[in-house]
Amino acid sequence: MSSKDKRPDTKLVHGGRRGEWLGGMVNVPVARTSTVLFEDVASMQAAYPPRDGTLSYGRNGTPTLWSLAEALTELEPGAAGTRLYPSGAAAVSFALASVVKPGDQLLMVDSVYQPTRTFCDLGLKRYGIATRYYDPRATAAEVEALLSRTTKAIFMESPGSLTFEVQDVPGICAVARKHGVTTLLDNTWATPLFFQALPRGIDLSILACTKYVAGHADVMLGSVTATEAYWQELNRTARLYGQSVGPDDAYLAARGLRTMGVRLRRHEDSAIKIARWLQDQAPVAQVLHPALESCPGHEYWKRDFTGSSGLFAIVLNDVDEAAAARFVENLDLFGIGYSWGGFESLALPVQPKRTASTSPPGPIVRLHIGLEDPDDLMADLDRGLRAIA
Template sequence: MSGGEEPEGLRAATRLTRAGRRPEWTGRVVNTPVWRGSTHLYASEAERRRAGGRDDPAQFFYGRRGAPTQWSLAEALTEIEPGAHGTVLYPSGVAAIAGCLLAVLSPGDRLLMSDNAYDPARSMATGLLARMGVETRFFDPLDLAAYAGLVAEFRPQAVWLENPGSLTMEVCDVPELARIARAHDAVSLIDNTWASPLGFPALERGCDIAMMSLSKHVGGHSDLMMGSASAAEPLFGRLRRTALDLGQVVSPDDAALAARGLRTMQVRLAASTRSAARIAAWLAEQPQVARVMCPLLESDPGHALYARDFTGGCGLFSFVLETGDMDASGRVVDALKLFGIGYSWGGYESLALPIAPHVHRTVMASPTRPHGDAGATRPAIRLSIGLEDGEDLIADLAQALARMDEA
């Protein structure tokens, strides 16, 4: 890059191409090279002593603390998360969830978790955290009055959010949920993988820690596992110290792949979001479909909040079939030719997966929910729309839905 000061007010697409590319890391090449090495060498004993501090994340010390490949990616993620002081990298999204929760909770503490959170986050609360003496209660993120009362009564140290909710895609009022948490001295954390900071600047919306699975949109090519968490000080310091204490480190090769994916993330997100909106609208008109759960649609109960708080979305949404035969979702998925069957999402390829959301709910299984009892009495399917032509995907879905009732 040429020298001089960066212009003020650069837009997201421009920041994505430039973030994290310090000249001292890239040299005369465009991308930060892959620095592989466990041992860092010093020119003198005095230099080694100076490098022993833990305050500077971008400091040669030992491979477990990273090198320019990892530092460049972390800095780039910080630059696209308004309000962040720094970003910690983890070897997977679930490792990032664990790192975040362990950084803010101690034995005897209390956690409130959104009832539509990603299942591994729920399992972390009911498993690892329960074993270390943390009490968790699940709450309905759409019932603000009940939530406010629960925060006042339960006095949690932390609140875990996800927006939109996993599987059933409810959109909650994150600014208000975070405000209530902060008023009671609770840290608000959010899994912001769905929209990323490009579509939902979580720290600006009031959250204290924003976590992502980089395996999804940032990687974008289904070939790496990684997670991240960004925060302002002093919480960034707590995240980093906990990660160092746990020995969390990411491969420089994976960091280079994630950095490469980051540069094209906005155009990929825009393309998959356009296709998802088109496909969701088409599905809503099909007689075999009872309900489409996608905040991109104006008819969705969460669309007003989506339009207020988000600047972009992604290709992930779900729909419920118009049948009581719970095996029908499997038949539809098996009939698809252009969709893979897999647990991940956010890659360039489209995926489809039968889902049963009610299995992962504690307080949100009521038919009075805005999305009803999605998946409780009818089969449901989650789609991740990739970069294929949307019309080809619609044609594939049409032929698969036509075979839904085949024995």
């Protein structure tokens, strides 16, 4: 069966499993190497310029890396290839670095993951690239009105970090295409399983594989999947800056990918159940979960997504930041810590930083619903909420 005939869950299991890389094993071997030896000088020279599928030097890739990259590429119909990076943050930076140049302007969604914002404000600025932030609730026409002669790219993150506004990604891509502007999406929350980015018009789709792909809170890894028009420059930029990943990390991410479908659906079911229950709790003013009507942009989620993952936020009523911290500290099953997408539940008071839009009033607590029994998690949240009631 050709890859394009397989459904996404089948691709998760079979993607990247080429006979010549696996040699009959179910999993790809962990290839640890820097040096690759050649039979003669001619075959060494023939291995350059580096290309996937031909061993040349450790940094240029091994079957362990190629297999994961290919499996991720297969999840995005129309993709030409995927590059791997040592973290999600590196994937964001190098996706942008492959697109913008001095003098360009970047339109960046205001609800973006904070380190992405810092990269724009400090890193891109250093190279003479200006960033203009836009409201995550902006319609495609409103984004179009912001385009200027120097706008080179529009970056989206949907739903946004911390406040979960869902964007009109296809609409914004359509106006971008009309004006010859490149589109990038941080698709970490949905993964290609719940939102296929390239078929909806995105040129470069970014994943922090640290989250749901790896899925076990034990790996830092990122990926960028590109269309044909952007693949060569993405690849070239990654090579130029010496980007590669370790084989153990790639192996763990590939292992996580095989079970991502069942894990995500369990995260989804538990998170929706808990989010609905939270809507009825007195100390909760608003639940920011894309699958609920109370979330800005819910209509786009309903139109474009095939599921929702385990990360959302609540806005608390009538309490101060100290009470939000007390709520989180009174939870037993939810850990206090950064990241998400692993098997474990997490809770974090967060303070969104905005310059082009406003975030909901009141303390915000971000929750990651893990793979525990949702009834135990609700009992835990109930105890925490009673501590601030």
